[in-house]
Amino acid sequence: MHTGSAFFRRSDLLKSGWTDRSLKAAVRDGRLLRARAGVYLEPDAPHDIVEACRLGGRLACTSALIQRGIFALDRGTLHVHLPVNSSRLRPLARSVRRHWGELHRTPDPRSACVELFDALVQAVRCQPARAAVATLDSAINTGALDPGDIHELFRVLPGRYGVIRPLLDGRCQSGPESLIRLMLRSLGVPFEVQKRIPGVGIVDFLVDGWLIIECDSRAHHSSWDAQRRDRRRDQSAAQLGLATFRPIAEDIMWDPGVVLAALRGLLSHRPSRIQENARFQTASRRPPRRVS
Incomplete structure (x- = not known):
């Protein structure tokens, strides 16, 4: 799991020896950050992860890729994957793009981000074609995407996206x-x-x-x-x-x-x-x- 992308549930913290009193003290002292009821984060957790957790979802799509150091063409929209039964979201001071579809790979129960594979699938569908190519190039160049993953990615994407596969080239460094x-x-x-x-x-x-x-x-x-x-x-x-x-x-x-x-x-x-x-x-x- 990526550093800084994990959250902690109150129930798990209580089982490990914390008490409600110590949790309140840790939040007050800045040793923990309370994202929402029953969910806590490290105090230095990235802002996008904090907001995704506060909305009750996981960081997704281009937001999750940028968090991992992979290029995405993004103007600051927060991309969040939400459970299908999510309640109405509270408003934020920024644009939020909601992703509801079923994930192809199950995230770690404590992960505040969708798996890299799902973030790439979402980003290919969410961006213009030229940006999708650049994102996949970046994932290949950094070693985050191997040939087997590429084959699987285009298998789960709608067929119309197959036209971009011959355009991929992992030599570009940005x-x-x-x-x-x-x-x-x-x-x-x-x-x-x-x-x-x-x-x-x-x-x-x-x-x-x-x-x-x-x-x-x-x-x-x-x-x-x-x-x-x-x-x-x-x-x-x-x-x-x-x-x-x-x-x-x-x-x-x-x-x-x-x-x-x-x-x-x-x-x-x-x-x-x-x-x-x-x-x-x-x-x-x-x-x-x-x-x-």
Whole structure:
């Protein structure tokens, strides 16, 4: 069970030696957090888990995946799986998406989250197709989803979702990278993923043998030290005759049309003379690593 995702029932705590008086003292002192009547959490439990427990359900879908470090395209909606006989929910100050369907894998009785497999099934159905691919890419890249799970996942999903299975590629190291990969694929241009270039290092994409694409996020590129390293890499690439495009992660996720237009503009003005160096030429797009 994931750290921080367990809850404790009053009955179990009483059996282990707690008393109602000690439970009240622990809540008052901040050693326990009372989520709802008879249910307690660790005081540092993530906010989404606290809210899911207060609603009487389990964290689900994209909310549960983000909690596990797997990419999902989400604007802050809380996804909660609820028993079919749940009573009316109390209002929250944020949007809540309720999931009622039967789970495919039974969670640990103390788990405040649905199982990863069910969260992925829910997220594929809940997100746009491009985001569903990026989520599954992330799960493959992190090792959370193995080939057997992929086969089972598409077996339980409605048949119409089978069209996304050939698009999966676990080489991309972030959700925005997967989204860029799908854009490049739609443009029909040759590209390589996680390409090592001598003197530059590993870049997210090398497109058409001359254009480097790096997917920048605030988390990894906001400091001046990081920006300085990035600019020096770009200078090294320029010395080799390679151009660099750095779309921002938030634009890739939430304004993809702008990024796609920029890619079209760049690729429509392909340099007339490209350095004839086999190390940087891509005759055809390398097929993705097989995951089925």
